[in-house]
Structure formats: C-alpha cells, structure tokens
Amino acid sequence: MGNSGKLAVVAAFVSLGLLVLAAVVLEELVLYLFLGAVLVCYLASLVQVFNRRRYLVVLLGAVGTSLFIGCSIAFLRMWGIAFNQDANALGSASSTQDSDIYFYLAAAAGVGTLAVLFLGAVVPSFGSRAAVPTKRPSTAAKRTPAPRKPAPRAGTPAKRPAPRTPTTPARRPASNASGQRKPAPKR
Template sequence: MGNSGKLAVVAAFVSLGLLVLAAVVLEELVLYLFLGSVLICYLASLVQVFNRRRYFVVLLGAAGTSVFIGCSIAFLRMWGIAFNQDANALGSAVSTLDSDIYFYLAAMAGVGTLGVLFLGAVVPSFGSRAVVPAKRPAPTAKRTPPPRKPVTRKPAPRTSTPTKRPAPRTPSTAAKRPTSSASTQRKPAPKR
C-alpha cells in the first residue's frame, strides 16, 4: 500500500473519532473537522485506487459521487435553499413534502461511495497477486574451493662451462658534440 492508502486509513479512523466527538459535544467546529477528514479520506482513497489501476472501482466511485451530488441538490432545492436568489430563503416557510427521501439517498450514496473507494484502496487484489520469491534454504556451510597446490618449478640445468660476457665500455673522456659546421663523419675510436 502506498502513502495515499496509509493516509486514507488514518483519515478514516480520525473521521470516525470525530464523528463520535461531534455526536457528543454538538459543536460546529468538530463537524467541520469531521467533514474535512472525510474529504481527505475520499481523495486519498481515490488516488490509491488510480495508483492500483482499479478502473472499475473508479467507475463505481464516479457513479456514487454523481448520485450523492444529485440527491443533495434535490434535497436542498426541496427546502428552497439551492438556486434561490432570495436573501431570506432560509427563514421563509416552504413546502418540504417528501424531501426526506433525497436526504437518505444522498447519505446512502455518500457512505456507499466512500466505502467502495476505501475498500478498493485498502484491500489487496486477489486475481493478480505479486509473485512472492521462493524462500531459499539457509546455507549450512560455506563451500570453499580446495586449496591449490603450490607449483614447483625445476631450475634450468647448469652447464659446466661458464659463459663469458663482454665487459661494458666506459668512455675515458666526455663525449663532445660536433659543431654544426663540423663534418658529420665519425672518427674511428682509438684501439687499446
């Protein structure tokens, strides 16, 4: 599971805690925090579902979101709140005949959509399991190559007559370079 899946799990637990807290204290700030954590859970689940390439779950989420938005607008319209230009729309009495069904449909669509996306983000896929590498047996002993035998070289056979080497030449005087005007012929070396 990626970071967005972990964020979705954390946001789900936080939103459940805030829902209980909102029911106990009935504060508006806690309600807004609850709605914010639900939105974070929704978005993180959506990102995780896209990362896992579960496009059927994305299609179900899109359909559920559309039903949620449509039923919410219908409920608000029945109360005269949505698309109303009147400044005192909340205070005026309007006919609210059968508006409860839209509220319940919107609530069911919202919870269902969030549940489908959350499960699609958290539950691992069963059809395309990743190949788990086989466990290797523990090595019992480390194999070492057999020691190499030292190579013995036989010395070359010696001859009985020693070979004479010529003595190196040592010049008696430092070599002089000929001037550029001098001839390029070499003079023979003096004999000893």
C-alpha cells in the first residue's frame, strides 16, 4: 500500500473519532473537522485506487459521487435554499414533507461511495501478480549455442595483440630531490 493508502486509513480512523466527538459535544468546529477528515479520506482513497489501476472502482466512485451531489441538491431545492432565494423560480415549490427521502438517498450514496473507494484502496487484489511466482524454464531446457567467432577473411592480415605494459610501476625520485637532472660526470 502506498502513502495515499496509509493516509486514507489514518483519515478514516480520525473521521470516525471526530464523528463520535461531534455527536457528543455538538460543536460546529468538530463537524467541520469531521467533514475535512472525510474529504481527505475520499481524496487519498481516490489517488490510491488510481495508482492501483482499479478503474471499475473509479467508475463506481464516480457514479456514487454523482448520486450524492444530485440527491443533496434535490434535498436543498426542496427546502428552497438551493441556487436562488425565490422558491417558485423553477416551478411550483414542493412540500417539505417529501424531502427526507433525498436526504437519506444522499447520505446512503455518500457512505456507499466512501466505502467502495476505501475498500478499493485498502483491500489487496485477489489476482495479484506479485503473489504468484513466475515459472522460469530450467537452464537445461534453455540451451543456446555458443557464439561463433567469425572466420578471418583471406585478404586481411591477422592482427597481433597489443604489447603488454609492465606491471611494476616506474620509480619516482624522492620528494627531497630536485626536479632537475644532475649532469653526468665527465671522464
């Protein structure tokens, strides 16, 4: 699992803790922290799913996200608070008694989308290539002929190997000796 998968797991646990805390204290700041943790979990799971190339999970996440957004807008529209201040701008306003179904559908689509993306990011694949060792043919069955040396051409002379250099290093003068040579004594 990559860094985004680990971040998704941490964000999921943090968001669950913040959900419990929000239910206990009923503070607006805790609710915003919860929504931020859910958003981090959603984005980290989406990145991990793309990294694992699970495109069916991405497609299911896109459908679930679309349903969540659509049902949320329908719920807000039923209350007359979506898009504009005039409740009769797009037609006659519906009664707010039927708006609960959109709220429940939006909640179910949101939770379902998060669950699908989170499981797609965290659960390892069943047909993993890394889990199954690849079989290699034995070396006896895989015999290759020895490479042949090209035959020398009749018109070209044979090349001689380069002369070898001596293996002993040349002696250098001592560091206290001068850099000039002394003249040879005359006879």
